[in-house]
Amino acid sequence: MGKKELIHPKRNSENNYRLYKIKDVVEIGDIAFYRNMEVPIYALKNYHQMGCSDVKNMLNNTLNEVEEKIQALKSAEESLKIRLQKLKFIESIGENKKFIEGAPDFDSAVSFIFQ
Secondary structure, three states: OHHHOOOOOEEOOOOOOEEOOHHHHHHHHHHHHHHHOOOOHHHHOOHHHOOHHHHHHHHHHHHHHHHHHHHHHHHHHHHHHHHHHHHHHHHHHHHHOOOOOOOOOHHHOOOOOOO
16 A cells, blocks of 8 residues: 555654554555445545545545446346347257248347347
8 A cells, every 4th residue: 555655654764664553554444445445546545634525525426436337237237148048049949950941030030239
């Protein structure tokens, strides 16, 4: 986390080790929580200076982004399910091999139009 400068611990002048205070440890826990909730790093850059309304705005923005991702994933899931059904149907046609001479049954034709 130090590389992204999300927290700013002091350094030991003798060995240059980071010196974390309890406040730093709490901030690390908060940042880890927010990262697990999909809050982007850029939104956490000034986390230590944010007030309650800033945090609420950050979380609302992230919630909107997560909801958009969920909708996109649901749409992809539905398209994949439809494609799998169509492929299953095509496989069943090949397995049955019951071909009849005559005009095709267009009502039963399978569409592979991208959805």
